[in-house]
Amino acid sequence: MFHVHRPITAALTIVFLLLFSLPARAVEVTEVTSPGGIKAWLVEEPSIPIVSMNVAWRGGASLDPADKAGLAYLVSSTMDEGAGELDSKAFQERLSDLAIQLGFDASKDSFSGSLKTLSENTDEAFRLFGTAITDPRFDEEPVERIRGQILSSLDRKLSDPDSLAGRAWFELAFGDHPYAQPSEGKMDTMAAITREDLAAFARTRIGRDNMLIGVVGDITAEELGPLLDKTFSDLPAKAEIAAIPQTAPLSEAAVKIIPQDIPQSVVVFGGQGVKRDDPDYYAAYVLNYILGGGSFQSRLTEEIREKRGLVYSVYSYLYPMKAAGLQMGGFGTSNSSVKEALDLVEAELLRIRENGVTEEELAAAKTYLNGSFPLSLSSNDRIADILVAMQFSNLPIDYLNDRPNLINAVTQDDIKRVAQKLLDPDRLIVVVAGKPENLEEKGKGAEKN
Amino acid sequence: MGPIRPLFIISLTLCIIFATSPTRLFAEETIPTLFDPKVTTLDNGLQVVVLEDHRAPVVTHMVWYKVGAADEKPLKSGIAHFLEHLMFKGTKTLQPGEFSEIVAENGGQENAFTSQDYTAYFQNVSVDKLPLFMEMEADRMTNLVLTDDIVAPELKVVLEERSQRTDNNPAALFGEQFDAAQFLAHPYGTPVIGWRHEIENLTTEDALDWYKTYYAPNNAILVVAGDVNAEEVFELAEQYYGPIPAREIPKRERVQEPPQLAKRVIEMSDKRVRQPSWRQSYLAPSARSEDQENVRALEVLSQILGGGVTSRLYNDLVVEKKIATNAGAYYQSGSYDKSTFVLYGSPTPDHSLEDIETAVQATIEDIVKNGVTEKELTRAKKKLLADAIYARDSIRGAANILGSSLASGETIENIVNWPMHISKVTAAEIQVAAKALFDERQSVVGRLLPEPAKS
Numbered sequence: 001m002f003h004v005h006r007p008i009t010a011a012l013t014i015v016f017l018l019l020f021s022l023p024a025r026a027v028e029v030t031e032v033t034s035p036g037g038i039k040a041w042l043v044e045e046p047s048i049p050i051v052s053m054n055v056a057w058r059g060g061a062s063l064d065p066a067d068k069a070g071l072a073y074l075v076s077s078t079m080d081e082g083a084g085e086l087d088s089k090a091f092q093e094r095l096s097d098l099a100i101q102l103g104f105d106a107s108k109d110s111f112s113g114s115l116k117t118l119s120e121n122t123d124e125a126f127r128l129f130g131t132a133i134t135d136p137r138f139d140e141e142p143v144e145r146i147r148g149q150i151l152s153s154l155d156r157k158l159s160d161p162d163s164l165a166g167r168a169w170f171e172l173a174f175g176d177h178p179y180a181q182p183s184e185g186k187m188d189t190m191a192a193i194t195r196e197d198l199a200a201f202a203r204t205r206i207g208r209d210n211m212l213i214g215v216v217g218d219i220t221a222e223e224l225g226p227l228l229d230k231t232f233s234d235l236p237a238k239a240e241i242a243a244i245p246q247t248a249p250l251s252e253a254a255v256k257i258i259p260q261d262i263p264q265s266v267v268v269f270g271g272q273g274v275k276r277d278d279p280d281y282y283a284a285y286v287l288n289y290i291l292g293g294g295s296f297q298s299r300l301t302e303e304i305r306e307k308r309g310l311v312y313s314v315y316s317y318l319y320p321m322k323a324a325g326l327q328m329g330g331f332g333t334s335n336s337s338v339k340e341a342l343d344l345v346e347a348e349l350l351r352i353r354e355n356g357v358t359e360e361e362l363a364a365a366k367t368y369l370n371g372s373f374p375l376s377l378s379s380n381d382r383i384a385d386i387l388v389a390m391q392f393s394n395l396p397i398d399y400l401n402d403r404p405n406l407i408n409a410v411t412q413d414d415i416k417r418v419a420q421k422l423l424d425p426d427r428l429i430v431v432v433a434g435k436p437e438n439l440e441e442k443g444k445g446a447e448k449n
Numbered sequence: 450m451g452p453i454r455p456l457f458i459i460s461l462t463l464c465i466i467f468a469t470s471p472t473r474l475f476a477e478e479t480i481p482t483l484f485d486p487k488v489t490t491l492d493n494g495l496q497v498v499v500l501e502d503h504r505a506p507v508v509t510h511m512v513w514y515k516v517g518a519a520d521e522k523p524l525k526s527g528i529a530h531f532l533e534h535l536m537f538k539g540t541k542t543l544q545p546g547e548f549s550e551i552v553a554e555n556g557g558q559e560n561a562f563t564s565q566d567y568t569a570y571f572q573n574v575s576v577d578k579l580p581l582f583m584e585m586e587a588d589r590m591t592n593l594v595l596t597d598d599i600v601a602p603e604l605k606v607v608l609e610e611r612s613q614r615t616d617n618n619p620a621a622l623f624g625e626q627f628d629a630a631q632f633l634a635h636p637y638g639t640p641v642i643g644w645r646h647e648i649e650n651l652t653t654e655d656a657l658d659w660y661k662t663y664y665a666p667n668n669a670i671l672v673v674a675g676d677v678n679a680e681e682v683f684e685l686a687e688q689y690y691g692p693i694p695a696r697e698i699p700k701r702e703r704v705q706e707p708p709q710l711a712k713r714v715i716e717m718s719d720k721r722v723r724q725p726s727w728r729q730s731y732l733a734p735s736a737r738s739e740d741q742e743n744v745r746a747l748e749v750l751s752q753i754l755g756g757g758v759t760s761r762l763y764n765d766l767v768v769e770k771k772i773a774t775n776a777g778a779y780y781q782s783g784s785y786d787k788s789t790f791v792l793y794g795s796p797t798p799d800h801s802l803e804d805i806e807t808a809v810q811a812t813i814e815d816i817v818k819n820g821v822t823e824k825e826l827t828r829a830k831k832k833l834l835a836d837a838i839y840a841r842d843s844i845r846g847a848a849n850i851l852g853s854s855l856a857s858g859e860t861i862e863n864i865v866n867w868p869m870h871i872s873k874v875t876a877a878e879i880q881v882a883a884k885a886l887f888d889e890r891q892s893v894v895g896r897l898l899p900e901p902a903k904s
Contacts, residue, residue: 047503048841089759097828098831099835149775152724155723155724159721260721263617294553297549297550302546306602307602309606310605310609332609332612332613364554367554367555367556368553371557375507378844379844
């Protein structure tokens with residue numbers, strides 16, 4: 001479908017999952033503990049005959065060895081390509097014949113799986129999921145086929161301005177820290193991964209102690225318990241997960257230009273943000289909404305899009321990771337107006353630092369952030385995401401009820417204090433892919449790699 | 450998110466939701482309907498469709514206008530989409546931007562979108578706010594105010610949008626050229642966002658002309674989905690939309706295709722392209738006007754040929770022959786006029802676009818000659834029928850399917866009975882449909898290539 005108004009960026013969506021606010025009608029979340037001691041959070045929803053499950057394991061692509069970056073991603077792309085007695089084709093046909101949706105994914109801090117099935121096939125769907133995680137085959141044929149697809153995609157990204165700008169931003173911001181490396185890896189590191197690496201990942205990184213489960217749909221707690229044991233009890237009790245060293249993005253201004261022969265420059269900017277467990281998290285969250293988080297109702301959109309027509313989309317978002325917190329943003333604009341738009345971004349950062357936000361802006365932000373929350377509970381899939389995100393962030397099971405209070409407690413003073421910490425134009429890291437006019441590289445961005 | 454998407458299948462023009470719609474293979478008589486909408490039409494012609502879903506206290510409120518880019522006049526490409534942007538710019542009683550401000554202040558999310566066949570506006574919001582948003586949406590159906598100083602910056606925004614979606618992306622640029630080659634005369638050959646040189650010349654007057662010609666209750670469909678009672682929604686619709694008078698709407702008559710007698714092959718090289726890709730598209734029937742059984746057969750065929758990793762094309766080209774990194778097919782049955790059925794593939798480094806084309810043609814010939822197997826048929830139907838059940842999980846998705854299908858001229862009856870129609874498709878029908886579809890003369894082959902290496 002042709003969505004031609006304000007796009008919702010993928011980044012925004014991801015962050016939103018970690019940030020949800022309060023339901024007007026409580027969603028009843030139950031903690032289910034299986035006979036074997038495996039825990040899952042469950043929301044029963046019998047009105048549609050489907051069951052959704054999301055599972056995350058702590059420790060993600062950032063734990064990949066530098067020379068094998070992309071390992072977690074390749075595992076996630078091949079774990080559904082044959083398991084147990086079923087080879088790739090038989091496994092996929094089994095899923096297809098029962099219309100079961102099963103897949104895996106890797107992000108910087110987690111490895112995750114998702115399952116969706118008609119409730120009439122719940123047992124078999126869970127069995128297939130369990131086989132995939134405990135007994136994946138990683139046969140040569142599917143591994144090489146999928147690796148070929150990923151290499152082809154990585155090659156394409158070498159001329160994709162969004163991807164180029166995003167990757168360069170993380171390299172500039174994080175230097176030698178694992179957060180600098182892209183989750184999908186690079187062509188040479190992707191080529192270096194062996195099938196034994198995949199098998200070792202499955203044996204060691206996916207355990208019961210680093211696992212978080214959310215289930216939503218046409219299933220009761222009594223039905224779920226035994227299924228959890230059948231599905232997960234063959235996993236090792238403990239995963240071998242190294243800790244990612246705590247870090248922070250580069251703390252000095254930098255501008256890097258990646259020359260691309262395109263009419264519109266893609267700009268990514270950002271710097272210090274907050275982690276999810278930071279006491280200032282909610283203040284930063286509200287502040288980000290006012291700056292560039294609300295689609296039309298943001299200062300950046302007002303100044304850069306509405307008043308001047310320089311962009312189709314300008315946005316900001318918080319990116320809280322386990323070992324660092326980021327405040328990010330971005331836009332695309334004609335090569336001739338990159339400088340003007342960037343100056344406007346910096347002016348808005350400065351204005352918020354100096355003057356804070358108005359009482360009206362703060363009130364409107366709270367109303368939106370609290371009032372819009374029930375919208376995220378309108379599908380089982382989304383609720384399953386939220387259940388896992390809550391556990392990932394160590395939030396209590398009744399968190400959804402408490403969230404409005406946490407947001408409503410944010411004051412103008414909090415916002416001002418947080419703005420001083422985060423929105424520093426003198427420490428902004430900027431990457432531009434395109435042919436920007438009148439823009440100079442600066443700081444570390446001017447250094448040759 | 451499943452297999453890697455092919456390079457130029459960023460479908461910028463047509464809505465494919467219905468083709469990939471949702472269900473379960475029961476005995477025929479127990480096959481559930483796709484949804485269970487309640488429908489009425491107000492005296493002023495506004496069609497009202499309500500879908501009750503009480504899982505969460507929220508509602509999706511949408512207005513679909515039965516006008517899109519394919520209804521534009523020559524020289525004015527992009528006006529349908531441009532007006533969509535301008536609908537957020539204020540009315541006799543609301544200042545520019547105030548609409549969105551009120552939506553946000555009430556915890557709502559909103560957006561709008563334009564296709565070749567329709568233009569739609571929506572808010573997702575807590576259910577107690579429904580009357581407020583009905584009042585506001587009804588207001589801008591008839592009271593839009595536009596001035597040059599408001600319109601000018603928005604035209605720049607749209608040009609930046611075109612840069613972002615299309616001009617920055619060789620695959621998207623190639624997609625425009627491809628559509629232009631597929632449709633010799635029909636406006637589906639013109640991009641929804643418009644050609645840049647025509648967008649640049651759009652004026653406030655053009656926008657107001659468009660608005661006054663097409664925005665009226667008798668040219669619109671109201672879709673409300675969520676924690677509501679249909680009778681109450683009908684009453685609210687009467688209260689807020691009922692007073693708006695109907696207006697004479699120009700008949701929806703578009704230039705129709707002449708006979709397509711020559712296969713077209715188009716090729717583009719661009720230095721930003723790093724991986725070659727291939728596709729072939731065939732002129733295909735749409736669900737509105739043509740034989741329903743034929744259309745449903747083609748929907749099942751597209752699932753068998755190109756729906757995911759167990760499909761024929763993926764299995765033959767990617768898994769077995771190993772000549773492609775990706776391959777598939779899709780069919781956009783939900784358009785108002787004739788649509789396309791598309792096959793695509795990207796070669797592995799050791800193979801060429803010719804290898805892909807040869808293999809795809811062999812697959813097509815096999816289906817035309819020998820049909821599909823019962824196993825393939827069963828699996829495809831099972832998948833499509835399951836999709837119909839999965840579709841019920843998303844209130845917004847359901848509202849989209851109903852709105853887009855109705856705005857493209859489908860009947861409610863055909864929409865809700867889609868699962869049953871799918872379940873009745875036979876292998877023989879698929880073979881007949883395939884024979885009629887795969888006429889080379891009505892096809893376009895597209896080859897997108899990296900720039901040749903400098904010698």
